[in-house]
Amino acid sequence: MAKKRKTTIKDIANVLNISPAAVSKALNNDSRISDKTKKAVKQVAINLNYQPNHLASALRSGKSNLVGVVVPRTNSNFFSSVIQNIEEVLNKEGYNIIITQSNESYEKECRNIDTLLFTQVDGIIASMANETINLEYYEKVKAKGIPLILFDRGENDLNVDYIGIDDYTSSHTIVEHLVSQGCKRIAHIGGFKHTRIFNNRIRGYIDALKKHNLPLDEELLIECDLSKEDGSKKMEQLLALENRPDAVYVAGDYAALGALQVLNGRNIKIPQEIALVGFGNEPFTAMVTPSITSVEQHSAEIGKRAALTFLEHTKKETITQTLNKQILDAKLIIRDSSDKNN
Amino acid sequence: MAKKRKTTIKDIANVLNISPAAVSKALNNDSRISDKTKKAVKQVAINLNYQPNHLASALRSGKSNLVGVVVPRTNSNFFSSVIQNIEEVLNKEGYNIIITQSNESYEKECRNIDTLLFTQVDGIIASMANETINLEYYEKVKAKGIPLILFDRGENDLNVDYIGIDDYTSSHTIVEHLVSQGCKRIAHIGGFKHTRIFNNRIRGYIDALKKHNLPLDEELLIECDLSKEDGSKKMEQLLALENRPDAVYVAGDYAALGALQVLNGRNIKIPQEIALVGFGNEPFTAMVTPSITSVEQHSAEIGKRAALTFLEHTKKETITQTLNKQILDAKLIIRDSSDKNN
DNA sequence: TACATTTGCTTAATCGTTTAAGCAAATATA
DNA sequence: TATATTTGCTTAAACGATTAAGCAAATGTA
Numbered sequence: 001m002a003k004k005r006k007t008t009i010k011d012i013a014n015v016l017n018i019s020p021a022a023v024s025k026a027l028n029n030d031s032r033i034s035d036k037t038k039k040a041v042k043q044v045a046i047n048l049n050y051q052p053n054h055l056a057s058a059l060r061s062g063k064s065n066l067v068g069v070v071v072p073r074t075n076s077n078f079f080s081s082v083i084q085n086i087e088e089v090l091n092k093e094g095y096n097i098i099i100t101q102s103n104e105s106y107e108k109e110c111r112n113i114d115t116l117l118f119t120q121v122d123g124i125i126a127s128m129a130n131e132t133i134n135l136e137y138y139e140k141v142k143a144k145g146i147p148l149i150l151f152d153r154g155e156n157d158l159n160v161d162y163i164g165i166d167d168y169t170s171s172h173t174i175v176e177h178l179v180s181q182g183c184k185r186i187a188h189i190g191g192f193k194h195t196r197i198f199n200n201r202i203r204g205y206i207d208a209l210k211k212h213n214l215p216l217d218e219e220l221l222i223e224c225d226l227s228k229e230d231g232s233k234k235m236e237q238l239l240a241l242e243n244r245p246d247a248v249y250v251a252g253d254y255a256a257l258g259a260l261q262v263l264n265g266r267n268i269k270i271p272q273e274i275a276l277v278g279f280g281n282e283p284f285t286a287m288v289t290p291s292i293t294s295v296e297q298h299s300a301e302i303g304k305r306a307a308l309t310f311l312e313h314t315k316k317e318t319i320t321q322t323l324n325k326q327i328l329d330a331k332l333i334i335r336d337s338s339d340k341n342n
Numbered sequence: 343m344a345k346k347r348k349t350t351i352k353d354i355a356n357v358l359n360i361s362p363a364a365v366s367k368a369l370n371n372d373s374r375i376s377d378k379t380k381k382a383v384k385q386v387a388i389n390l391n392y393q394p395n396h397l398a399s400a401l402r403s404g405k406s407n408l409v410g411v412v413v414p415r416t417n418s419n420f421f422s423s424v425i426q427n428i429e430e431v432l433n434k435e436g437y438n439i440i441i442t443q444s445n446e447s448y449e450k451e452c453r454n455i456d457t458l459l460f461t462q463v464d465g466i467i468a469s470m471a472n473e474t475i476n477l478e479y480y481e482k483v484k485a486k487g488i489p490l491i492l493f494d495r496g497e498n499d500l501n502v503d504y505i506g507i508d509d510y511t512s513s514h515t516i517v518e519h520l521v522s523q524g525c526k527r528i529a530h531i532g533g534f535k536h537t538r539i540f541n542n543r544i545r546g547y548i549d550a551l552k553k554h555n556l557p558l559d560e561e562l563l564i565e566c567d568l569s570k571e572d573g574s575k576k577m578e579q580l581l582a583l584e585n586r587p588d589a590v591y592v593a594g595d596y597a598a599l600g601a602l603q604v605l606n607g608r609n610i611k612i613p614q615e616i617a618l619v620g621f622g623n624e625p626f627t628a629m630v631t632p633s634i635t636s637v638e639q640h641s642a643e644i645g646k647r648a649a650l651t652f653l654e655h656t657k658k659e660t661i662t663q664t665l666n667k668q669i670l671d672a673k674l675i676i677r678d679s680s681d682k683n684n
Numbered sequence: 685t686a687c688a689t690t691t692g693c694t695t696a697a698t699c700g701t702t703t704a705a706g707c708a709a710a711t712a713t714a
Numbered sequence: 715t716a717t718a719t720t721t722g723c724t725t726a727a728a729c730g731a732t733t734a735a736g737c738a739a740a741t742g743t744a
């Protein structure tokens with residue numbers, strides 16, 4: 001099949017003996033075009049299988065109708081669910097989304113942002129890589145004058161919208177749950193403090209211990225990148241202690257899984273000897289043995305809100321980016337790994 | 343910060359008192375521009391923080407440098423790994439990718455294709471939804487004259503490139519492994535026959551049974567959509583039989599997981615009473631108890647080849663889409679769920 | 685020296701749309 | 715009836731790049 005020249009607005013104009021401008025307006029339902037002409041134009045468009053050239057209209061109107069999404073990875077239920085919900089909301093409004101993944105690399109993340117700006121997206125919705133420490137690069141987005149919305153990783157002091165859960169309170173809830181199960185030496189395998197959400201989880205952990213008059217043992221508070229491998233490593237580190245913990249709260253499900261495998265491998269009874277809690281409510285937490293208690297992060301809600309926040313920006317003319325943090329309540333899902341009454 | 347007008351090629355031209363055309367050529371390293379001018383242009387471009395307008399160049403040159411990717415979902419290790427590798431190869435060549443997910447819905451898949459065509463992508467790499475029966479919609483892509491490359495789901499008789507694993511032989515390998523473990527009544531929870539790859543797995547299963555002189559029991563051959571829920575349901579169906587199977591080969595890991603949970607729930611010994619094999623080598627197969635034997639599909643290799651295949655198309659002028667199937671050998675990863683000698 | 689070629693740029697058209705400005709005819713208003 | 719407004723279109727410029735064609739100056743060749 002030879003490459004046919006695509007039908008353009010001009011072809012339609014020729015058929016009807018009107019100007020291309022009239023055709024454009026007819027297709028966009030301009031009020032100054034008669035219904036008769038509109039109908040005729042639309043019919044011819046169908047007949048000729050007219051497909052609008054998105055590039056041309058984007059170039060002229062300055063709007064690409066594309067929204068860029070940056071995530072650490074798509075291969076996680078949390079992020080893919082967020083993405084799916086962003087897509088659902090934005091598709092309805094005529095936007096398409098471009099997904100890019102940073103693979104937890106700061107460098108890739110920067111390149112992704114460049115890619116998106118290069119592609120002339122109308123906005124960016126992002127969650128940062130673990131590595132990302134400063135938000136300087138994101139200034140580029142703001143400088144371009146397009147909306148920037150951060151979620152999950154990326155709570156900030158920039159004048160940028162943010163949507164996430166209440167990590168501080170979640171930590172409280174977790175510690176309180178473990179205390180109610182009779183645990184007295186609760187360890188925390190956390191993320192790096194430089195990421196706000198992980199810092200919040202750590203602060204919540206520390207404050208909750210205080211509240212329950214439990215001493216804070218520095219040996220029991222560990223930072224890592226929360227990969228599954230790191231979870232295993234840090235768990236072994238905890239097991240090597242003279243005075244082992246009787247509960248471990250891991251700030252990420254993948255790392256919790258790594259920890260679980262170490263415990264299972266050593267035939268340590270969960271939760272009797274050591275109780276375990278993860279974070280994120282990834283589907284596998286319900287699948288493994290024992291199932292892992294975790295925290296539901298409301299991925300669907302976060303995705304929807306991120307999209308809606310973007311849409312709001314597009315609606316108001318003024319570019320008054322006022323700090324707008326939306327913090328959702330998280331929910332503890334109690335499973336076998338921490339439920340001693342079962 | 344007010345929305346600044348972006349610097350264009352014209353601004354650079356003004357600074358240097360040369361024509362915009364010269365600037366364009368300098369930036370594109372045209373041989374007819376002196377090194378001196380090139381250097382000057384590039385310096386000014388940096389000074390003014392020039393960002394090329396992708397839409398404009400795409401419109402003029404007819405190339406968007408965008409490749410569309412369609413997958414059933416990103417939330418699976420197989421697909422996200424394929425995507426990652428496509429991205430890696432294409433980024434190097436200056437292409438960016440747009441990811442869309444069909445969520446296993448034919449209708450959404452069609453909308454995705456429209457979206458991509460609308461966005462003027464230079465090519466499409468796709469894996470079809472389970473629901474997708476005919477490839478008619480994909481004709482639109484071919485009609486537009488841009489390369490179409492299918493992988494995994496989508497082996498076809500269209501004149502379209504395809505990259506996948508050898509499903510027929512994989513089934514043989516699985517059945518032979520189970521036979522070697524002493525299994526005699528091997529069930530198959532498969533995908534729908536209308537999808538070529540699942541049909542191939544079913545054919546492989548049937549032929550392998552024959553080869554080993556095992557009777558084909560229609561009760562032991564079940565088609566479903568291979569969701570986790572379906573896996574559980576079909577496993578229960580098999581357990582309800584008077585003459586239960588002593589091995590179950592499930593054509594997808596998620597469904598295999600569903601089956602596993604049913605078996606575990608009934609305290610049926612795996613693999614002693616019933617051996618279990620999945621397909622896809624999703625990471626959780628190694629994580630659950632017992633770990634699930636599965637088939638590695640070479641997602642990385644498939645992604646790379648898909649990207650390279652696209653690039654080849656862009657290089658040759660002629661649009662001779664000749665049928666080009668690349669079939670890779672799959673690899674059986676034996677784990678606890680089918681290893682009786684452990 | 686005379687002519688051909690190469691170098692280094694400019695001019696202007698173009699990609700397919702949108703849109704500001706304008707204009708004639710139809711309709712409304714005074 | 716005379717003027718103002720609305721309707722329904724056209725013309726032409728614009729979005730920001732690329733590129734074919736052209737041209738003068740520099741360089742090469744005989």
